[in-house]
Amino acid sequence: MTLEKFSEIVHRCFRCGYCKFTGGKTVDDQWFINCPAFKKWRFETFSPGGKMWLIFAVMNDELEWSESMAKIIYSCTTCGNCMEHCVFNFNEDIIDIFEAAREQLFFQELAPEKFRQFGEHVAREHNPYMEGHKDRLNWLPKDAKISETAEVGYFVGCTASYRQTQIAQDTVKILNRLGVEFQILGEEWCCGSPLIRTGQTKTALELAKHNIEKFEEAGIKQIITSCAGCYRTLKEDYPKKFELTYNFKVLHLTEYLEKNLDKLNFKEALNKTVTYHDPCHLGRHANLYEAPRAILKKFPGIKFMEMKKNRRDATCCGAGGGVKSEFSEWSLEMARDRILEAIEIGAEILVSTCPFCNRNFLDAKREFNLNIEIYDLTELLLKYLI
Ligand code: SF4
Ligand code: SF4
Secondary structure, eight states, X not given: OGGGGGHHHHHHOXXXXXXXXXXXXXXXXXXXXXXXXXXXXXXXXXXXXXXXXXXHHHHTTSSOOOHHHHHHHHSOOOOOHHHHHOTTOOTTHHHHHHHHHHHHHHXXXXXXXXXXXXXXXXXXXXXXXXXXXXXXTTTSOTTOXXXXXXXXXXXXXXXXXXXXXXXXXXXXXXXXXXXXXXXXXXXXXXXXXXXXXXXXXXXXXXXXXXXXXXXXXXXXXXXEESOHHHHXXXXXXXXXXXXXXXSSEEEEHHHHHHHTGGGOOBSSOOOSEEEEOOOTTTTTTTOOOHHHHHHHTTSTTOXXXXXXXXXXXXXXXXXXXXXXXXXXXXXXXXXXXHHHHHHHTTOSEEEESOHHHHHHHHHHHHHHTOOOEEEEHHHHHHHHBO
């Protein structure tokens, strides 16, 4: 079990509680609660420092894991706001600690039943959506130009393969228009992100090994993905958490497009106020903030505006860490609140670069009847590109 390797940090955490707040850097800079779990329950145990207390107590045999403690440890979107604001700079270790605690809870069969169910399905069918692996490429347009030998591979991910299929289709069309030769592997399996975030690392490791093997067998030297969760998992978790090596580069689609900005030609002006939501797994988890903004600012006629909480201080969309599956109502409330932040600055369009954020925003827009257009950047690009 990996929690032991963090024992020193768990011990050193001061339980001071500062990491649940952002602000106060200047005299008129307002403090605000950045931890969605603390904001929801307003009980210190749900805050990142409170979770650290629980983990400390279990590691020191003062408490034993229980179902009610599992609820607290799982009520975390892994948004990473706390890791940005730890006064002792424990940073990314905080999320790793929570995920390691979830590993123990899962092992002791205290994790929510839904997680076990989708974990078993991923082991069989390689996706968490209860779909068949044979249907993974059903979204692929018949006229798409896909290579069987190219050194670039498009890693589609499960959400774009089975739910937000528009994003997969639009990514293929954009790459085709730019003349990029690329492969899509029918042997692609779930990247493992939903399993890692919910404590199911054993199965996730098998997925990681499989994906690396298949991409290397296919001679792929560069992976492009349009999913923030897949990006973080392939780029950060495979080498750091699983200590796996591979000989390809991993790029988010926006990084690839930023390097080819001069090839983006637009047929008409956008003429709307647009804002950008930083997906947690692309921003705080992978430090990728500027490429999506550089692409958006290329749209002729665009009025680009930042929300008050942006980049490292961006609010979470509410979908991550297993929260959309286990706490669906709370998840939608978070998406609603983020959309309201966009509406507050007068945005007519809210753009993100993650199928999971896109899905939660669309669900919240429908649920709360909110008046704003929601797009993944791929969809917006395809509407306006020549
Ligand atoms: S990752 Fe986000 S939700 Fe989880 S404890 Fe930290 S701030 Fe709260
Ligand atoms: S993680 Fe850092 S900021 Fe948060 S309670 Fe512990 S020491 Fe304090």
